[in-house]
Amino acid sequence: MNKLRNYISWPALLLALVIGSSFVLLKPKPKPTLYLIGDSTVKNGKGKGDGGLWGWGSYLVNYFDTTKIAVENDALGGTSSRTFQTQGLWDKVLVKVKPGDYVIMQFGHNDSSPLDDTARARGTIRGVGEEQKEIYNPIRKIQEVVHSYGWYMRKFVNDAKEKGATVIICSPIPRNSWKEGKINRNNVDSYGQWSAQVAQQTGVYFIDLNQLIADTYDKEGEDKVKSAYFGSKDATHTIEAGAILNAQSVVAGIVKTKGLKLAKYLKD
Numbered sequence: 001m002n003k004l005r006n007y008i009s010w011p012a013l014l015l016a017l018v019i020g021s022s023f024v025l026l027k028p029k030p031k032p033t034l035y036l037i038g039d040s041t042v043k044n045g046k047g048k049g050d051g052g053l054w055g056w057g058s059y060l061v062n063y064f065d066t067t068k069i070a071v072e073n074d075a076l077g078g079t080s081s082r083t084f085q086t087q088g089l090w091d092k093v094l095v096k097v098k099p100g101d102y103v104i105m106q107f108g109h110n111d112s113s114p115l116d117d118t119a120r121a122r123g124t125i126r127g128v129g130e131e132q133k134e135i136y137n138p139i140r141k142i143q144e145v146v147h148s149y150g151w152y153m154r155k156f157v158n159d160a161k162e163k164g165a166t167v168i169i170c171s172p173i174p175r176n177s178w179k180e181g182k183i184n185r186n187n188v189d190s191y192g193q194w195s196a197q198v199a200q201q202t203g204v205y206f207i208d209l210n211q212l213i214a215d216t217y218d219k220e221g222e223d224k225v226k227s228a229y230f231g232s233k234d235a236t237h238t239i240e241a242g243a244i245l246n247a248q249s250v251v252a253g254i255v256k257t258k259g260l261k262l263a264k265y266l267k268d
Contacts, residue, residue: 099164
């Protein structure tokens with residue numbers, strides 16, 4: 001031991017400690033993650049074109065520099081703002097969220113379903129108020145207190161903000177539904193309006209995705225939209241071209257949203 005002390009001088013030991021500490025201090029900061037949550041219009045099936053249908057979240061990653069930010073699509077088809085939480089899906093995302101991350105959410109397509117049917121029991125009370133109703137959930141076989149769409153959306157927002165994340169709410173994409181040559185929008189007494197109200201109530205960013213896409217659809221016309229973006233399977237889920245258009249609309253919304261720093265992670 002005495003011989004070892006002779007070989008290692010105190011100045012050398014201090015230098016080694018300083019160098020070691022520098023390596024710790026210079027450890028790179030983990031890059032942020034962008035989490036996507038929503039229904040099948042964000043990720044259909046496993047996100048690989050199940051049945052020829054795609055959600056826009058499967059293509060959004062293509063527009064980000066993934067050397068600087070990770071993009072994780074945790075949306076699940078068939079969910080509403082309620083069932084994404086009651087099924088534990090939100091908890092699995094939230095546990096991973098860290099300060100500096102981003103969360104984009106889009107719900108509404110399935111929230112209009114019944115509250116307590118035997119098929120899915122996934123609906124929410126219309127609007128953004130504090131109304132609630134106790135029901136028997138035949139799927140989960142329990143008594144459950146069901147809240148409004150706005151209540152569940154506010155919970156997403158508040159949970160994410162508590163973890164230090166930046167939240168962006170998107171209004172639901174439009175369905176392939178037309179009237180007198182114009183696509184039907186959901187911005188009056190519906191989920192487009194209510195999602196905007198939640199964003200305003202909670203002070204988070206809002207992208208009027210419904211409006212952005214609807215404006216494009218109107219310009220391109222009913223016949224082209226039906227054949228190029230939806231195909232013939234249904235009026236809600238897009239084929240690949242439609243999902244790409246919708247992802248581009250999300251990107252346009254990010255770029256246009258004043259103060260949203262997520263834009264700096266987009267590719268040039």
